[in-house]
Amino acid sequence: LSRLTFRGSSQMSLISHKRWALWRSCCQKLVFTRATMFQLGNTSIRRTRTNFAWRVNIFLRQLWSPPTLNKFVVKFGLRRKHTCHVNRWVRFCAASRARHITLDFTPGAKDIACGLADDKYIFPLHVSNGPDSSPVHIKSLHLGYVCLYTTTGFNAFANLKKLTLHKVSFLGDIQHLLLPECTALEWLSISCCSLPGLTLTSCQPLRRLHYLCLHYCYLKKVDLETPNLTSFDFINRPIPFALGESLKVMEANIKPLVRGTPYNL
Structure with missing residues (x-):
């Protein structure tokens, strides 16, 4: 996708059905960013959130039926008012059984100060939790500048190996949202997230976890x-943390911050 101009991708709809089917079978990575959706130097089209969402929708509509995807990436500063568009993309990921999903709506530097938690997109965990859309195919999940919310009993990502959460707001307890079911986790990174009064824990050992990163999070303590x-990266205010008998740790970067240090969430 990154090698095609928007005009070029639109012209693909005019080729023969046979070649189109062949192109679909090769389309295993979809990456939608400012660079891929707006031609450099083209000032005739405003690079707005609405235009970005419109262009993504047009491209996905041309695929007719979802192909089997290896990677689906969206990086653009979208907001909660774009929920109808993003929900459609999440359903597309579920239907195409995308293995590696990135939804990063972190605003640019000039917009980050005016961003509000109640303006963040609410990631619909239930979309991939239906009887016909089990999330077992998802291997890695990267969420940026979203809200997470679910109800008790959520049957989460059993085969998830890599989880990245950046500037995520939680409408519930993270241990009830994700960790109890993520026993296959090998890589966990949580940065610039607000989890006030919360203990990051799991009801069972994370035996496959090799890398743990906690940066600038409001957190009560860590008990995992x-x-x-093998690798632990911690930049945060001093909090109690226990990692069990982690005797295989080879690298630990621990940088306690001064109490009262503000976090830019």
Whole structure:
């Protein structure tokens, strides 16, 4: 996708059905960013959130039926008012059984100061939790500048290996949202997230976890059993943390910040 101009991708709809089917079978990575959706130097089209969403929708509509995807990436500063568009893309990911999903709506530097938590898109965990859309195919999930909310009993991502959460707001307890079911986790990064009064824990050991990163998070304490952890990266205010008998740690970067240090969430 990144090698095609928008005009070029639109012209693909005019080729023969046979070649179109062949192109679909090769389309395993979809990356939608400012660079891929807006031609450099073209000032005739405003690079607005609405135009970005409109262009993504046009491209996905041309695929007719979802192909089997290896990667689906959207990086653009979208907001909650674009929920109808993003929900459609999430359903597309579920239908195409995308293995690696990135939805990063972190605003640019000039917009980050005016961003509000109640303006963040609410990631619909239930979309991939239906009887016909089990999330077992998802191997990695990167969420940026979204809200997470679910109800008790959420049957989460059993085969998820890599989880990245950046500037995520939680409408519930993270241990009830994700970690109890993520026993296959190998890589966990949580940065610039607000989890006030919360203990990051899991009801069972994360035996496959090798890398744990916690940066600039409002958190009460960390209490995880990670017997095979090899790398721990911690930049935060001082909080109690226990990682069980993590005897295999080979690299630990621990930088406690001064109490009262503000976080730019």
